[in-house]
Amino acid sequence: MLLVLVGVVAVTGFLSHAAYNPYLGHNAVIPRGQDFKPFTFTWPASPSWLYALNQGLHVTVGIVAVPLLLAKLWSVIPRLFEFPPVRSVAHLFERVTALALVGGAIFQFGTGIFDVQLYYPWHFNFVEAHYYGAWVFCSALVLHVGTKFPVMVKAFRTRRELLEGPGGLVAPDPAPPTISRRGFLGGVGAAMGGMFILTAGQSIGGPLRKAALLAPRGGGDDFPVNKTAAFAKVGRVDASWRLKLVVNGRHVVSLSRAELLALPQRSYDLPIACVEGWSTTQRWSGVRLADLARHAGAPNASQVQVESLQPAGAFRQTTLAANELHAEQSLLALSVNGAELPLDHGFPARIIVPALPGVHNTKWVGEMRFT
Amino acid sequence: MIAWFRRHYGATPLHLLGHLAAFAVCIYALTKLLKGNFVEYFIGGALLHDLVFLPLYSLLDRVARGGERPVRYANYLRIPAVMSGVMLVVYFPLIFGSERVNYVHDTGRQPPEFLGRWLLITAVLFLISAFSYAVALRRAR
Structure with a gap:
């Protein structure tokens, strides 16, 4: 046993x-x-x-x-x-x-x-x-x-x-x-x-x-935060924020939140699962990563490195493999459960990829580099 | 040949090969780990369990039973004590709030009263046990 x-x-x-x-x-x-x-x-x-x-x-x-x-x-x-x-x-x-x-x-x-x-x-x-x-x-x-x-x-x-x-x-x-x-x-x-x-x-x-009364993320909190914006030293994100899209080292385009919201939007129920053993499923909406790659002129990109506004920390950046980048449900999420993304959950935009370890779903995304 | 080997080594050649292979993996992994205070934790954990923790709870058990002789109520104390004790062993950092600051940074909220929850669960377990003992006593009469 x-x-x-x-x-x-x-x-x-x-x-x-x-x-x-x-x-x-x-x-x-x-x-x-x-x-x-x-x-x-x-x-x-x-x-x-x-x-x-x-x-x-x-x-x-x-x-x-x-x-x-x-x-x-x-x-x-x-x-x-x-x-x-x-x-x-x-x-x-x-x-x-x-x-x-x-x-x-x-x-x-x-x-x-x-x-x-x-x-x-x-x-x-x-x-x-x-x-x-x-x-x-x-x-x-x-x-x-x-x-x-x-x-x-x-x-x-x-x-x-x-x-x-x-x-x-x-x-x-x-x-x-x-x-x-x-x-x-x-x-x-x-x-x-x-x-x-x-x-x-x-x-x-x-x-x-x-x-789950003694579990670190149990007992009623059904949408836990992992690392607050304050702890990650991400300050206020204002209207001047732009998502930088880079292809093979060349800066192609910068998109505001309004421009991202104007692209085709998708919604999926996807879990965030932490390495620490807790998970939560929510309804995420945003732009598919594959659509973003196409928008940047790199529809066949083999990977993407995502970088956060977070200035330091092991998980301020992540590289996603081709299968994750092109998966049907992989999103750059702009809202959750029908409301704008809260700052602690990654406003203005965060990655949500099915079956990905929680910390690789980068929050406060600033730049995406396709190769 | 095998008999000779067995007499001098104490087991079969396969036993020796298996152990050498596993030791090689262990030594490789350990060379990666010889930094910080890893060794203290690795060896210390085993020593703490075998020479402090285990004798301590055995002694506690004996004291609670009032000596060697088996008493009827012993297991009505033991079961809730073990359940509550394991909860404490696993969750003591949360129960004693050892890392309150990390908790607030990570979750953006104050930790719930883990100590109060654990005490309450412990009380309920002992109550259930006392009730079952009372029932058992009445049945025996």
Whole structure:
């Protein structure tokens, strides 16, 4: 069970890394060429809920798995104090793997859970540490499962829960039991259910959102903001604002908001899904990115770099791949739910692309460079 | 040959190969991470859990039960305590408002009363548990 949940969290984690298309422009947070290349591919732009599902699973399943992980660590603690501490070279290797496994699990769950609460007590880059930490944890996990697989099969087959002797999991001198196996698992299940109810709503939405009382973006706020204009140091945007369209390094045209509103408008229900595991679907209206490319005279552009008015920050610019630029529902949104875009949601114009990680839907767009 | 290997190494050659491969990946990843205070967090997390957190909650459990002997009400205390404890372990930065400033910058609003919510949820859990214990006692009579 824990293995299945951790597997879901690991796979969705690596998929999320790929969803940022780190091979394009300045998208990579982790220096390019150092991120185990086989895992980068062009992230699809449909279905629109793909990234919301991926991150909802990554964060919600991760948080729900915490009680099970703690129970697992509790159940194997006698092994930490086994005697003799090292029986052979092979056994030493297994113990080192156990350190990577336990340290890796606590590190990955800990850093991830702190990140979704915007809590950064450490002095390292979260994205890098969580990414490389995943490689340590996953390689130790694969090895651990590989080594213990025969034991697992045997335990399932004989229905004897634990095996005795060296390498077994039976405590050498157990205290009298104070809870039945069923009671213990029931308690763990109750704790998991509690975490699900208090967390899942920020991703799933609907009535569950109100129940997500402890989730960072739950409990009733159904259209959260990520980074306010004030924090991003985007001042008042007045009527002098123009969207600069650049093709192959040549400035082609500048468009005012009125001119953008005069272009063909489209409306789509699209989710914004944050890497932190919350998402929200709203009705966005604006100009299709493909129409803008055509307007700029670059109908066959293979990518577009979008730059924000935001003066600094890792996500002040984003490069979108061809499939994202030309997707039917990809918009430069000018309004949301029938009203002008609020400043905190990206006024005067923002990117909304289906299945794109939230922070790549650049807000306060100032310039678009097609190539 | 295999027997000789097993006697000296302690497991099969496949075991050795698997471990060497995984160690190579781990060492590569770790070289990327040796900055800031990463090592403290990686090793510290495991030590904190194994040598502080786990003994602490085991001790708490024993004290609450008043010693070794199994008592009937123990699990009516344990289940709500574990549920509420896990909520605290996961969400303590929000519950204690450790990053209030970040929250306001990011969301543009004041954080809700997470501490009050957690206390209320905890109270409800213990109430439900006390009620089920009362029902169980009455049934047993």
